[in-house]
Amino acid sequence: MAEATGTSxxxxxxxxxxxxxxxxxxxxxxVESQSAIKQRGTFHIALSGGSLPALLGAALFPHDDxxxxxxxxxxxxxxxxxxxxxxxxxxxxxxVKHEDEDSNYRLAQEHIFRHMKDAIQPANIHAIDAExxxxxxxxxxxYESHLRSVLPSGEMDVALLGMGPxxxxxxxxxxxxxxxxTEVDTDPWIAHILDSPKPPPTRITMTLALxxxxxxxxxxxxxxxxxxxxxxxxxQRNRATDDEKSQGLLPSAxxxxxxxxxxxxxxxxxxxxxxxxxxxxxx
Numbered sequence: 001m002a003e004a005t006g007t008s009x010x011x012x013x014x015x016x017x018x019x020x021x022x023x024x025x026x027x028x029x030x031v032e033s034q035s036a037i038k039q040r041g042t043f044h045i046a047l048s049g050g051s052l053p054a055l056l057g058a059a060l061f062p063h064d065d066x067x068x069x070x071x072x073x074x075x076x077x078x079x080x081x082x083x084x085x086x087x088x089x090x091x092x093x094x095x096v097k098h099e100d101e102d103s104n105y106r107l108a109q110e111h112i113f114r115h116m117k118d119a120i121q122p123a124n125i126h127a128i129d130a131e132x133x134x135x136x137x138x139x140x141x142x143y144e145s146h147l148r149s150v151l152p153s154g155e156m157d158v159a160l161l162g163m164g165p166x167x168x169x170x171x172x173x174x175x176x177x178x179x180x181x182t183e184v185d186t187d188p189w190i191a192h193i194l195d196s197p198k199p200p201p202t203r204i205t206m207t208l209a210l211x212x213x214x215x216x217x218x219x220x221x222x223x224x225x226x227x228x229x230x231x232x233x234x235x236q237r238n239r240a241t242d243d244e245k246s247q248g249l250l251p252s253a254x255x256x257x258x259x260x261x262x263x264x265x266x267x268x269x270x271x272x273x274x275x276x277x278x279x280x281x282x283x
Contacts, residue, residue, distance in 0.1 A: 009276060010237045011261040014269045018051075018222040021265050022059030025220060026077045028263070029158065032216060033078065036157045037085045044151055046089040046159040046206065048170065049104035052220055056160070057111030080119035088113075089126045089147070091159055092171040092205035095133040095192075102200050126150065128204060136192035140204040144190035154189055156214040159206070159257065163221050164198070167229050167250030171205035173197055174250060181207040208254060217257040224267040231271040234262070238276055 015021045029045070036043040047053065061076050076083065094102045098109075105127045113120055126146060132139040147154065161169045171193050172178055181187040189210035193203045211217055221230055229250070236253035237260075 010234055011259075012234065012269075012272070012277070013261065013263045014266060015263070016266050018055060018265050019058070021220065021222055021263055022055045023077075025056060025218075025263055026059040028218070030078050030082075032158050033082060033086065036215075037082065042085050042087055044087045044089065044155075044157045046091045046156045046214070047104070047108055048091045048160055048162040049094075049107055050162045050164075051222065052160060052162050053104070053107040053111040055220065055222070057115065060112065061115040076115070080116065083116060084119050084121070084124075086120075087124045087126065087150070088120075089156065090128065091161060091169075092203055093128045093143075094200050095128070095136045095139055095202040095204065096200060097133060098127060098130050133202075136194060136202045136204060140188070140190045140192035143204055144188060147189060154184075154210055154213040155258075156210075157216065159211060159214040159217045161217055161219045161252070161255070163219055163226065163229065163233065163252045165225060165229050166197075167233055167252050168198075169219070169252045169255060170207075170211075171196055171203040172208065172251040176251075178205065178207060179251060179254065181209050182212070184209045184212050208251075208256070211255050211257055214257040216259045216261065217255050219252065219255075219260070219262045220264075221262065221268045222265040224270065226264075226268045227271040230262075230264060230268045231273065231276075234272050234276050 013024060015024050033043040059077060088108065090104055093104050094100070096102045098105045100106065113125065128139055129142050132142055163169050166174055168174060173196065178191050178193060181191055187209040188207055190204055191207050193205060195201055196203050233250055233252045236249050240249055240253065
């Protein structure tokens with residue numbers, strides 16, 4: 001069972017296990033997807049790397065032993081007719097070929113896209129240009145141009161964000177110059193990075209400026225190794241003044257969107273102060 005804080009605090013949904021986080025995530029995406037498709041005909045989702053593709057894929061396409069034994073495919077948690085309307089973007093991507101072990105595209109292909117078969121159109125998968133991975137600046141410029149042509153508003157329906165033990169999200173690292181890109185009208189939506197402190201060093205990433213446009217930025221965090229930083233980020237988000245939000249905070253605490261929420265498991269929530277858990281109610 002999941003929990004959520006009151007509206008005065010960062011919305012925080014806590015589930016017991018990573019698998020339950022995955023199930024809650026799919027239910028939330030179903031709601032957001034149905035609303036977006038009804039209103040605009042499409043659903044645009046930005047996907048991060050790390051453990052997120054595997055967690056989402058396992059929940060979207062649960063293994064059904066009985067169906068497999070009968071020679072049938074397992075039914076996806078969200079109907080394929082609905083998934084056909086999804087557009088997939090990357091919150092960040094490593095500047096490597098699609099088949100490289102470091103590629104976030106490869107993770108999505110392995111855990112998600114291969115289960116969708118003809119339900120996904122190639123034009124709906126917005127991957128980094130594999131021909132530009134040796135020129136990160138050109139790769140970032142190309143990705144932003146493509147984004148602006150397909151989605152001129154820049155408004156992702158959902159940006160699915162992970163969080164590193166150092167508080168980074170996307171490829172936005174603590175004290176990095178890319179954190180200065182915050183103005184939606186003048187700063188880049190997509191930036192390149194040549195000196196990522198986490199390998200590989202060359203990447204492209206959505207900026208804080210673009211994330212401001214997202215209808216929902218949804219952080220998905222699991223594991224006890226994230227407990228300390230999750231507590232820090234939630235505390236910073238709940239207590240920082242507007243001036244403080246532009247300086248000194250961990251990157252994940254600086255993300256501003258139309259809505260920002262966290263879906264986490266009990267292990268990641270373990271160190272969150274009680275005062276940041278006020279007004280909880282079960283979902």
